[in-house]
Amino acid sequence: MSDDLRDLYQEVILDHGRHPRNRRMIEDANHFAHGENPLCGDQLTVFLKVGPDGVIKDVSFEGRGCAISTASASLMTEVIVGKTEAEAQKLFEDFHAMATGGEAHSGDEFEDEIDRLTVLAGVRDYPVRVKCATLAWHTLAAAIKDEQKVTTE
Amino acid sequence: MIITRTEADTVAGIESARADFPILSRPVRGRPLVYLDSGASAQKPQVVIDAESTVYSTQYANIHRGLYYLSERATEAYEAARRTVQRFLNAKHAHEIIFTRNTTEAINLVAASYGRKFLEPGDEIVLTGFEHHSNIVPWQLLREERGVVIKVAPVSDNGEVPLEAITGLFGPRTRLVSVAHMSNVLGTILPVAEIVRAAHAVGARVLVDGAQAVSHLPVDVQALDVDFYAFSGHKIYGPSGIGALYGREDLLNAMPPYQGGGDMIATVRFEKSTWAPLPHKFEAGPPAIAQGPALAAALDYVSGIGMARIARHEADLLEYATRQLSAVEGVHIVGTAPEKGAVISFVIDDVHPHDIAQILDNAGVAIRAGHHCAQPLMQRFDLPATARASFGLYNNRADVDALVAAVRKVKEMFGA
Numbered sequence: 001m002s003d004d005l006r007d008l009y010q011e012v013i014l015d016h017g018r019h020p021r022n023r024r025m026i027e028d029a030n031h032f033a034h035g036e037n038p039l040c041g042d043q044l045t046v047f048l049k050v051g052p053d054g055v056i057k058d059v060s061f062e063g064r065g066c067a068i069s070t071a072s073a074s075l076m077t078e079v080i081v082g083k084t085e086a087e088a089q090k091l092f093e094d095f096h097a098m099a100t101g102g103e104a105h106s107g108d109e110f111e112d113e114i115d116r117l118t119v120l121a122g123v124r125d126y127p128v129r130v131k132c133a134t135l136a137w138h139t140l141a142a143a144i145k146d147e148q149k150v151t152t153e
Numbered sequence: 154m155i156i157t158r159t160e161a162d163t164v165a166g167i168e169s170a171r172a173d174f175p176i177l178s179r180p181v182r183g184r185p186l187v188y189l190d191s192g193a194s195a196q197k198p199q200v201v202i203d204a205e206s207t208v209y210s211t212q213y214a215n216i217h218r219g220l221y222y223l224s225e226r227a228t229e230a231y232e233a234a235r236r237t238v239q240r241f242l243n244a245k246h247a248h249e250i251i252f253t254r255n256t257t258e259a260i261n262l263v264a265a266s267y268g269r270k271f272l273e274p275g276d277e278i279v280l281t282g283f284e285h286h287s288n289i290v291p292w293q294l295l296r297e298e299r300g301v302v303i304k305v306a307p308v309s310d311n312g313e314v315p316l317e318a319i320t321g322l323f324g325p326r327t328r329l330v331s332v333a334h335m336s337n338v339l340g341t342i343l344p345v346a347e348i349v350r351a352a353h354a355v356g357a358r359v360l361v362d363g364a365q366a367v368s369h370l371p372v373d374v375q376a377l378d379v380d381f382y383a384f385s386g387h388k389i390y391g392p393s394g395i396g397a398l399y400g401r402e403d404l405l406n407a408m409p410p411y412q413g414g415g416d417m418i419a420t421v422r423f424e425k426s427t428w429a430p431l432p433h434k435f436e437a438g439p440p441a442i443a444q445g446p447a448l449a450a451a452l453d454y455v456s457g458i459g460m461a462r463i464a465r466h467e468a469d470l471l472e473y474a475t476r477q478l479s480a481v482e483g484v485h486i487v488g489t490a491p492e493k494g495a496v497i498s499f500v501i502d503d504v505h506p507h508d509i510a511q512i513l514d515n516a517g518v519a520i521r522a523g524h525h526c527a528q529p530l531m532q533r534f535d536l537p538a539t540a541r542a543s544f545g546l547y548n549n550r551a552d553v554d555a556l557v558a559a560v561r562k563v564k565e566m567f568g569a
Contacts (some may be wrong), residue, residue, distance in 0.1 A: 004515070009508075009512075014567065017508075018567075033379065040522070041523065041531060042507075045536070063438070064505075065505060065537070066507035066508045067505060067508045092488040126511070133509065
């Protein structure tokens with residue numbers, strides 16, 4: 001395997017792609033949204049359980065997709081739990097900036113979280129795959145806003 | 154198809170054609186290009202590139218209107234291209250060939266013009282379950298407008314649509330059968346002549362989407378007795394932006410224009426206008442002036458090699474690729490109809506087709522992954538997507554070997 005391919009498919013991605021965390025349904029979710037990437041037909045649903053204080057108590061996803069989109073959804077659930085909805089929205093913007101080669105907006109606020117997500121930064125060199133990495137996040141943002149359907153187009 | 158020794162040797166002569174395609178000698182990601190996505194769009198031989206360039210450098214002007222030398226030359230070349238398409242499809246008349254942008258536009262033309270004029274609420278259109286979106290959605294638009302009924306012949310587990318699955322849907326309201334000659338996903342080739350015979354027996358017309366078939370097998374619209382036949386230039390080694398619709402003269406004459414504008418009129422008055430005769434009635438606005446002659450060059454090119462010879466070469470490749478890919482554990486071929494063109498859709502256990510395509514790309518192997526604009530078919534097989542290798546006249550066994558080696562790499566990487 002060449003080095004640039006290894007950048008895209010890092011071991012963490014292969015692991016989360018194979019054994020995704022939090023791929024389940026939350027029965028008493030109070031937010032959810034359905035995301036779709038029309039280019040490849042990948043579909044994914046994000047479930048959220050948000051407390052009255054605005055803190056995300058539980059987050060999960062269901063659906064099947066490529067290794068990148070599955071790993072991204074899995075990693076997202078790990079870094080989002082315990083955040084407020086507003087923080088989750090900011091993290092989405094930072095992640096989006098990282099995946100598309102832009103600048104993070106919130107400075108060092110989410111340094112640890114972004115560190116965990118940098119394994120996905122390789123997609124910035126593969127324009128078609130950016131949507132795979134961001135599908136779960138777009139769907140999360142839609143779930144927070146109670147928009148129940150979103151596409152990456 | 155069984156390849157005898159002598160035939161295989163003859164077909165082997167086709168190998169030199171590869172050198173006619175300049176793009177195939179460029180490296181991709183530091184490796185020789187292995188192009189296995191001709192089903193999406195085929196590469197162009199130098200004669201096609203030259204033909205388009207020659208129009209621009211020696212005889213370019215708008216056509217059908219100029220009273221000067223260049224416009225006459227450009228018009229002549231464009232109309233000569235129509236006659237080339239006529240010969241290629243063995244149509245009875247050149248004016249039965251309508252130039253369109255592509256297959257999609259050709260089907261939309263029939264839906265909008267023939268459909269609106271001749272189909273009534275409750276009339277039935279028969280499709281198969283493996284149609285491309287371009288042979289589904291135009292009929293759905295017509296359904297919304299005219300209340301026609303769409304019936305779908307189911308696809309069997311091996312990717313076939315038996316004749317009876319289609320004719321079994323025929324009834325007193327069947328007016329139109331619109332089917333792909335060859336599936337872009339499964340490779341399945343339909344028995345078009347038999348379908349036409351059965352459809353005509355119940356008074357239905359037949360439109361054939363030839364987007365995939367024209368580059369793989371000889372097509373004779375009179376022998377098939379089809380009413381409409383649509384194809385795109387870019388899939389048969391020609392330029393993008395031009396395609397053609399063959400339509401039976403009497404039908405085309407009875408149909409209203411598709412789009413209005415210049416070129417398609419006889420006279421225009423604010424009170425009432427009249428239409429130009431065929432084929433111009435269906436060709437509003439400036440056409441693909443330089444692409445017409447380039448399409449003709451592509452058709453002359455494949456005719457020079459011989460469509461039957463191309464079909465034999467590809468049948469050999471398909472057989473070899475099927476054998477090699479099937480030998481890899483965990484690889485499953487989707488679509489194994491006995492009558493099949495040179496397209497292989499496949500999936501690998503526990504690996505998403507997008508990841509397959511990405512890793513293959515890294516090895517210089519270009520394939521398509523996705524739903525191939527056939528989402529109902531993906532649903533039928535309960536798959537989100539497939540990987541698809543599609544072959545052209547320039548591919549060879551070394552391309553297949555590169556594909557299979559890269560597929561083994563995918564399995565290794567994903568531990569599948």
